[in-house]
Amino acid sequence: MDSRYNPKSIEKKWQEYWERERLFEVSEDPAKKKYYLLEMFPYPSGRIHMGHVRNYAIGDVMARFLSMRGYNVLHPMGWDAFGMPAENAAIKAKTHPAKWTYENIDYMRNQLKQLGFSYDWSREFATCDPSYYRWEQLFFIKMYESGLAYKKKSYVNWCDTCQTVLANEQVEDGACWRCDQPVVQKEMEQWFFKITHYVEELLEWLDKLPGWPERVLTMQRHWIGKSFGSTIRFPLASGQGFIDVFTTRADTLFGATFMSLAPEHPMVATLCRGHHEEQAVLDFVEKAKQAKRGERDVGLLEKEGVFTGSYCINPMTQEPMPIYVANFVVMEYGTGAVMAVPAHDQRDFEFARKYGLPIKVVIKENEGADVLHPDQLTHAFEEDGVLVHSGPYSGMSSAQAREAITRDLEARGQGSLTVQYRLRDWGISRQRYWGAPIPIVYCDRCGTVPVKEEDLPVILPLDLEMPENGASPLPLSEAFVQTTCPRCGGPGRRETDTMDTFVESSWYFARFACADYTEGPLDPDRVDYWMPVDQYIGGIEHAVLHLLYSRFFTKVLRDMGYLQVDEPFTNLLTQGMVIKDGAKMSKSKGNVVDPDEMIRTYGADTVRLFCLFAAPPEKELEWSDQGVEGAYRFLGRVWRLVAENLEKLKTVAPYDGHDPLPQTLQSLHRKTHQTIKKVTEDIQQRFHFNTAIAAIMELVNEIYGSLDKAKEDRTAWSVIREAIEAVILMLSPMAPHIAEELWTSLGMPASVAKRPWPTYREEALATETVLVVVQVNGKLRSRLVVPADISEEALKEAALQDAKIQSFLAGKPVRKTVVVPKKLVNIVI
Incomplete structure (x- = not known):
């Protein structure tokens, strides 16, 4: 045996042995306790990066460890293969997304095998394979038939660079989650999944996931955004309708002096029609649509608005309130309309000061506090307090007034107690090519008709040329678009939108349990044995994307009878990023470390060991060339031993x-x-x-x-x-x-x-022990048996905490403690 450690001479040998012996393939075994361990499967971007290596190394340690501990461990791997990056890269490289994707899969699979990960490769699949997405199309049809999938016209998030719609969860700080370009609002007909149908269960089960990081649970609670408040109806001064407002501060209603609407509010065009402000309103609405979505959400934009020319009536004061369109109000929150109370809401306060609108103080801090004059305000008082200038409700606390005012409005048919959610239904339409076709046909006679189950899958054609502008070629393909109606047999047109790539990743974990099953999407026996995933590992950036969608999809599949579990992942580990030179590794920053080069130089075991040793999994890992060298030297030392x-x-x-x-x-x-x-x-x-x-x-x-x-x-x-x-x-x-x-x-x-x-x-484990006597003021009071190598500080602490000694101290101050190692402790009081 060579005394020098040479990873090149041994690593390929053992990788071939594991593959030849199919060492990590598993099947259901009722006699053994199962453990399903899964890392978030990768997008086949072309190369494994160090973030992948760390993620998969963490999972592999657990899989191997638990297998040695006697568990029947399922540890699969596959490819999240649809999506915009493949399409964009293929357009740039003048190739086809399918070719680009499968070439990358081959390369990345080889990289993973070189790193020695213990995957059950017999379960591998790519989500762009029709044998996978056919079942996804079946789920869509069943969801459509049950009302969980529907199409409607609405304002959506549009990324012009990617030429597609984005779900709310895919807009990050007003920019596209993929290309980081600004997102604007655009009115389109889109397909949605009714995730709000499960909103209460999604929220309730967050309290039943003790194995999840609190940070992720908090992010999902915030995204679901449950709030208790009141819906208040404001009649239009024209007598031609009303505007509903959701508010958590009904106690401030007497201070409402104007109304603010989101630019996308459906009543804006009607309210300004015929008024001399009409053109200014329409211009303002168009400008607001171009603003970054995130800036509007968090109020980063300068507060701007325009008067519609119409008024509504405050249902309590009966005073007319001018109706404005404002850039800081978004349609997704509440009803898209805000009763503006400038004395008690900072955004309203800034808006009112800018446009010279009335400010009324209706809350003071407490019973004994003075009532401030509006001119004295430097900022809004947003806390609860005691009502003033509020008619019969003056003197009530905010909490009392919220209930009393809403109850009285309800009796008059002008309000009600309401529970509101921030969560909106999941827009899944994508105007891109590289995705699963939506199995819908449009017929002039029958309308919208789902494809028959026996005709699935609707296969994405792979013989289309990619337009250079990034637009989908599907609408231009007569062979794809023109079809027959599944209901009447007449001419029909296929839906040319494809599904959001997050649909594929919302159920893949269940398919891994029975990847070779052909009689349906999931084999009941096998999926019941393996699900739920016992340990899931991946990045926190998916907290309100993939993780929320997967929880929703699991509940849908449960209600369809395909699954028996309520939640997909029992335990969740969100590993920290790999950083170098103080920044996350990325090509744009030029601080990327190539895993292939590291493996060639030091071997896979060294790369794995460094990723595991440099930091706890949940913390950021700072890349260190010296740390890699240290891991290599340690393995060499073990080898020589x-x-x-x-x-x-x-x-x-x-x-x-x-x-x-x-x-x-x-x-x-x-x-x-x-x-x-x-x-x-x-x-x-x-x-x-x-x-x-x-x-x-x-x-x-x-x-x-x-x-x-x-x-x-x-x-x-x-x-x-x-x-x-x-x-x-x-x-x-x-x-x-x-x-x-x-x-x-x-x-x-x-x-x-x-x-x-x-x-x-x-x-x-027992260490050598010694008998130590303990004295108080020189008199023997107790004896202790302690480890022979105990430190003086630990021995002193053990003596002071001894029950017998405590009784002699009786709360008296200790002047000093004398320690004779291994022999004696004398406490002077």
Whole structure:
């Protein structure tokens, strides 16, 4: 055995062995406890990056560890293959998205295999394959028939660069989540999934997911945005209708002096029609549509508006209120109309001051506080307080007044208590080519008709040329568009929108349980065995995208009878980013580290070990060339430990704990079992791979320190072999290739991955103890049995906390404490 560690000579060998033996393929086994471990599957962008490596290394450690612990572990991999980046890249490269995608899949699959990840490759699929998306189209049809999929005309988020609509969740700070270009509002007919049908259950179950990070739960609660308030009806002064407003501050109604509408509000055109303000309003609406969506959401824009020429009536004061269109009001919140109370809302306050609108103070801080004059206000008072200038409600607290005012409005048919949600239905139409076709046909006679189930899949044609402007070629394809009506057999036209790529990733985890099943989307027996996913691993950037959609889809499939679970993922780990030079790795920043180059230089085990050792999984990982070198040196040290002592190690069996050990060998034996205990707990309970690896490093140091003393002592070498075998077994989930090679070099049968995880013996953990007497003011008051290596500070603390000593102290101050190590503690009071 070469004494030099050379990963190139061993890693491919073991990767071929695992593949040849199909070592990580699993099937249902009722006799074993299942564990479904899944990392978010990648988009086949062309190359694995270091963020991928870290994510998948974390998952692989857990998969290998749990398998060694006796679980039946499902650990699959596939490809989230539809979407705009493939299409854009293909247009740029003058190739076809399918060709670009499958070439990337081949390259990335090879990269993952080079990293030694323990995937069950027999379950691999790409979501752009018709054998996958046919079932997605079936779900769409069933959702359409049950009212969960519908089409309507509405204002949507439009990315002109990507030439497509985006869901609200895909707009980040007013920009497209993919290309980072501004998103504008555009009125179009779109397909939606009725995620709001499950809004209460989605919210309720957030309290039943203790295995999820609180940060993700908080983000989803905020996105769902449940709020309790009142719907108040404001009659139009013309007598020709009314405007409904949702507010959480009905107590401020007497201070409402004007109305603000979102530019997209359906009544804007009617309210300005015939008034001399009409053209100014229409121009303002058009300008507001071009504004960044996120700036309007968070109020970053300067507050601007225009008077519509119409008025509504305050239902309490009966005073007319001018109706404005304002750029800071968005249609998705409430009703798209805001009763403006400038004294008690900062945005309204800024708007009112700018346009010279009335400000009325109707809340004061408390009973004894003075009532401020509007001219004295420098900013809005937005807190609850006591009502003033509010007719019969004056003197009430805000909470009392909210209920009383709403109750009285309800009696008059002008209001009601209301629960409001921020969540809106999921717009799934995409005006792009590279996606799953929506299985709908339009017929002049029958209207909108779903494709028959037996005619699925509606296959995306792969023989179309891609327009350079990014637009979809589907509407231009007569062969695709022209079809027959599934209902009457007459001429029909196919829907040319495709589904949002997040639809594919909203149920893929269930398909992995039965990827080869052809009789339906999911095999009931197999999916019931594996689901839910026990541990899911991925980035927090998907908190209100993929993770929310997957929860919704799981509930839909449950109600269709395909699943028996309420939630898809029992536990969730959101790993931190990989950063270099203080910034997230990205091509634009020029700080990318190529995993292929790292593997060629140091080997896959080194890359894996560094990603696991440099930081806890949930924290950011700062890339360090020195850290990579350190991981490589450590593996070389472990290699030499076996290679340079192989002859002696092979002549003994590992110490089994039966015969008593001399004092000189007890320390290493104890350290071995302490390390097994710590590593086991660090991995299983805390995912703290960094501290687990540190503990293994300490054990390796102790083994090296024992070599000189061993000489020809067979008992000593058996204790050393016990420790080395423990190191190899514990290291194998993190650095599997070197572990396999070292394991077999000791004469053990392959594979180390199928060996049981080492167990520690409680009796081996016990450290040498000493008897220490404890005095108070020089008199013996207690005795303590403590570890011989206890520190002075720990010994002092143990003495002070002793129950007998506590009774003598009786709360009296301690003047000083004298410690004689291993012998005595004297407490002076």
